Amino acid sequence: xxxRNIVWFASILSILLILPVIxxxxxxxxxxxxxxxxxxxxxxxxxxxxxxxxxxxxxGVFFGIGAYTTAILMMRSGWSFPFALPAAGAVAGIVALFAxxxxxxxxxxxxxxxxxxxxxxxxxxxxxxxxxxGPDGMRLPPFLNPKFFYMLMLGIVTATFLLYWFLMExxxxxxxxxxxxEDESGAMALGLNPTKIKIQAFILSAVPxxxxxxxxxxxxxxxxxxxxxxxxxxxxxxxxxxxxxxGTLLGPVIGAILIFLFKTYFWAYLxxxxxxxxxxxxxxxxxxxxxxPNGLWGTMTGYAGARQALRKGLALNPPAGNDTEKGDKSxx
Amino acid sequence: MLLLLPQAIVDGFLIGGIYVxxxxxxxxxxxxxxxxxxAVGEWIMLGAFLGFYLNLWTQWDPFFLLPFVFIVxxxxxxxxQPVIHRVLSGKKGNPLLMGLVFTFGLGLMFKGxxxxxxxxxxxxIPSALSANSFFLESGSFFVTIPVIRFAGLIYALxxxxxxxxxxxxxDFGLAVRALAQNHDAAGLMGVNAKRTSSYVYGIYxxxxxxxxxxxxxxxxxxxxxxxxxxxxxxxxxxxxxxxxLSGVPWAAFFLGLVQSFLLIYxxxxxxxxxxxxxxxxxxxxxxxxxFAKGV
Numbered sequence: 067x068x069x070r071n072i073v074w075f076a077s078i079l080s081i082l083l084i085l086p087v088i089x090x091x092x093x094x095x096x097x098x099x100x101x102x103x104x105x106x107x108x109x110x111x112x113x114x115x116x117x118x119x120x121x122x123x124x125x126g127v128f129f130g131i132g133a134y135t136t137a138i139l140m141m142r143s144g145w146s147f148p149f150a151l152p153a154a155g156a157v158a159g160i161v162a163l164f165a166x167x168x169x170x171x172x173x174x175x176x177x178x179x180x181x182x183x184x185x186x187x188x189x190x191x192x193x194x195x196x197x198x199x200g201p202d203g204m205r206l207p208p209f210l211n212p213k214f215f216y217m218l219m220l221g222i223v224t225a226t227f228l229l230y231w232f233l234m235e236x237x238x239x240x241x242x243x244x245x246x247x248e249d250e251s252g253a254m255a256l257g258l259n260p261t262k263i264k265i266q267a268f269i270l271s272a273v274p275x276x277x278x279x280x281x282x283x284x285x286x287x288x289x290x291x292x293x294x295x296x297x298x299x300x301x302x303x304x305x306x307x308x309x310x311x312x313g314t315l316l317g318p319v320i321g322a323i324l325i326f327l328f329k330t331y332f333w334a335y336l337x338x339x340x341x342x343x344x345x346x347x348x349x350x351x352x353x354x355x356x357x358x359p360n361g362l363w364g365t366m367t368g369y370a371g372a373r374q375a376l377r378k379g380l381a382l383n384p385p386a387g388n389d390t391e392k393g394d395k396s397x398x
Numbered sequence: 399m400l401l402l403l404p405q406a407i408v409d410g411f412l413i414g415g416i417y418v419x420x421x422x423x424x425x426x427x428x429x430x431x432x433x434x435x436x437a438v439g440e441w442i443m444l445g446a447f448l449g450f451y452l453n454l455w456t457q458w459d460p461f462f463l464l465p466f467v468f469i470v471x472x473x474x475x476x477x478x479q480p481v482i483h484r485v486l487s488g489k490k491g492n493p494l495l496m497g498l499v500f501t502f503g504l505g506l507m508f509k510g511x512x513x514x515x516x517x518x519x520x521x522x523i524p525s526a527l528s529a530n531s532f533f534l535e536s537g538s539f540f541v542t543i544p545v546i547r548f549a550g551l552i553y554a555l556x557x558x559x560x561x562x563x564x565x566x567x568x569d570f571g572l573a574v575r576a577l578a579q580n581h582d583a584a585g586l587m588g589v590n591a592k593r594t595s596s597y598v599y600g601i602y603x604x605x606x607x608x609x610x611x612x613x614x615x616x617x618x619x620x621x622x623x624x625x626x627x628x629x630x631x632x633x634x635x636x637x638x639x640x641x642x643l644s645g646v647p648w649a650a651f652f653l654g655l656v657q658s659f660l661l662i663y664x665x666x667x668x669x670x671x672x673x674x675x676x677x678x679x680x681x682x683x684x685x686x687x688x689f690a691k692g693v
Contacts, residue, residue, distance in 0.1 A: 121498050123436070168682035175434045175640075176685065178498055179632040180677060182436070186629050187674035194667040247492070297625065301506055308499055344510025351503025355485055355496050 082220055086213045095212040097330060099219045099285070104326045106223040106278045107299065108306035108318035109230055114271040115304075116313035117234055118264055119247035120170065121178040124185030126299030128158040128272045131188070132279025133294040137204040138197055140284070147209075151280045158276025159269045170264040185300065192291040203290025206283055215285045222281065226274040231315055233270070243267050247313075302329070305347045309354045311361025320363050325350075404541045406662045407655065412547040414647075414654025415554030416616070419609045420627070421634035421646045422561055423602035429578035429641045430598045431479075433486055433497040438606055438631045439624030440508035445471055445607020446619040447516050450523050460523050460611050461549065467611055468604040475603025479596040505624065512621035523614035550612050557605060558647070565643075574598055578641065626670070633673050637680055639687025649688065 086095060111125045132154035139150040169180040192198045234240035245253040246260045253260055283289045302325065310321020332343055358365050424438050435441075445467050452463050485500045486493050531544040565571035573594050576584035585591050613619065613627070634653055638645030656676065660669050684690050 115495075119492060119495055121495065121502075123502060165678075168678060168685070172681065172685050174495065175498065176636065176681060178436075178502075179434065179636060180674075180681060183629045183632065183670070183674045183677055186625060187670040190667055190670045194665065304499070304502065308503075312495075339514075341510055341513040344513065345507050346510075348503045348505070348507025348510055352500055352507065355500040355503065356481070359488060359496055 092212045095216045102219040102223045105322040107303045108322040110271045110275045111303040112307040112318040118243045118267045122181045124181035127185040128275040129279035130295035132276030133283035133289045136280035136283045154280030155273040155277040159273040162268045162272035166265045166268040189295045206287045208287045311364035317361045317363035406658045409658035410655030414651035415551040417650035419557045423605040424631045427602040436501040437505035439628030440505045441606040442610035442627045443624040446610035446614040449611030468608045471607035472600040472604030476600035479599035516621045520618045520620040522618040525615045639691045642691040645689045
């Protein structure tokens with residue numbers, strides 16, 4: 067089973083790697099590059115929300131901080147892009163550390179409120195500061211090489227995905243965050259330090275988001291508070307993860323691809339009704355929560371797992387010892 | 399600069415009054431349903447626009463329209479609450495987490511709805527009271543009190559008193575307080591949890607919408623205003639201590655003061671940053687609110 071997953075992963079990756087060699091179509095490359103970016107944003111949000119159980123309603127702020135860090139370092143301090151990009155991730159991580167210190171000790175609602183307030187505050191400040199260019203935004207030197215951005219985005223998102231996959235599905239860190247999500251005092255009784263682990267997960271979620279923001283700034287070459295700090299980044303990441311399936315790695319990927327395709331189509335053909343888009347996003351969240359709390363991927367694998375269990379006869383007389391482990395696996 | 403100090407304080411109190419009403423409703427809904435409603439700002443926005451259009455059609459003063467706005471939105475909230483209840487009592491996943499995501503999605507939907515129907519422009523609701531203002535002078539100090547803001551404070555006080563009476567003196571209030579204290583035990587004592595929660599949610603939505611109309615009279619309204627007021631409501635409730643109603647007025651007046659001081663002495667663009675900074679410090683030092691009586 068695991069062998070088959072690796073084959074799938076390798077073949078998809080190799081197709082994506084070959085793609086820029088066989089096509090020169092800038093439009094196709096651009097669309098796929100942006101799809102990568104949204105996949106990265108959705109899985110980064112899900113690491114904190116789905117695996118750890120803490121909702122970050124200000125995810126876009128880390129994206130924006132990454133974008134502005136890159137832009138400011140490149141334009142005002144004259145750094146080159148390879149140095150500015152890691153700095154974007156570092157700054158996002160530091161902000162996450164400080165924002166998480168008081169809020170992650172508390173119940174989830176406080177964290178959701180504080181991140182929401184943080185994103186609003188940063189939005190407002192970016193509009194008035196001089197260094198960010200205020201509402202006019204910032205321009206970066208154009209570097210018009212779609213293939214470079216395609217490969218870099220693919221590399222960063224794949225690396226993020228593999229890192230999350232290793233930490234969440236293979237390493238003990240994934241078990242720790244899940245223990246905290248299910249029962250925080252129980253996790254504490256087992257000798258875990260929930261606050262520390264939650265802050266680690268928050269930073270783990272913020273750093274790739276910041277790096278993606280930096281990439282976005284250099285790629286699009288123009289950023290302003292509305293485009294990188296606006297609520298839309300958060301909103302879309304939330305929809306993608308919730309619709310695809312919280313607490314799984316593949317769920318947000320699938321959600322991101324579907325929602326991104328829908329968004330691209332919608333904005334290309336129905337741009338007169340742009341504001342309707344927000345209604346559809348909100349409706350998707352509400353409907354997913356009510357009818358599909360495990361998301362698209364969770365529901366699909368849930369059915370597949372049930373069928374498999376039936377075939378093996380496990381559903382008829384489940385072995386007592388294996389029960390919890392089985393239940394846990396079906397969530398993945 | 400010192401000359402403006404009385405003005406800043408008075409302004410803060412006058413604005414704070416409105417936040418009291420919003421935050422009490424919000425706190426009440428939290429106490430009973432144990433979920434933070436991320437759509438609170440959008441209810442305010444929708445209420446404000448209902449008031450705006452009613453005012454446009456009927457030409458009545460917004461103050462006479464308040465009861466009507468309240469009834470419309472109370473009914474909407476009452477009808478809507480079972481959906482949230484269903485999410486919160488779900489067996490799959492983590493219901494509280496899902497409740498937060500759900501209200502977030504709801505807020506997003508309402509915002510989209512507002513932008514679609516009302517457009518991007520800012521409006522303000524004209525009231526006969528906006529024209530006049532009191533002028534107090536004592537030595538070199540002076541204070542201007544716009545009548546509309548004063549009326550807002552009176553509105554806030556009367557709503558607060560009514561809610562106080564409802565909660566402390568009536569059987570319904572007893573049921574609400576029992577539900578907030580212990581959901582299951584209240585059910586065993588014969589409190590209809592579902593029905594009572596629906597009423598509370600209806601009252602909360604109605605009050606938020608009504609306060610939106612007042613905000614429209616005093617400041618301005620736009621379809622994008624919701625997010626800021628959501629932050630303000632959170633701020634007041636967290637500062638007061640989640641679920642601790644008696645702390646709400648102090649926290650709300652404090653928010654009003656922060657807002658008016660930034661407006662007069664500094665740059666209002668930093669209001670949300672100041673709000674976040676205070677929120678941060680409070681969560682760091684005393685997460686249970688200023689009075690350490692929250693949950």
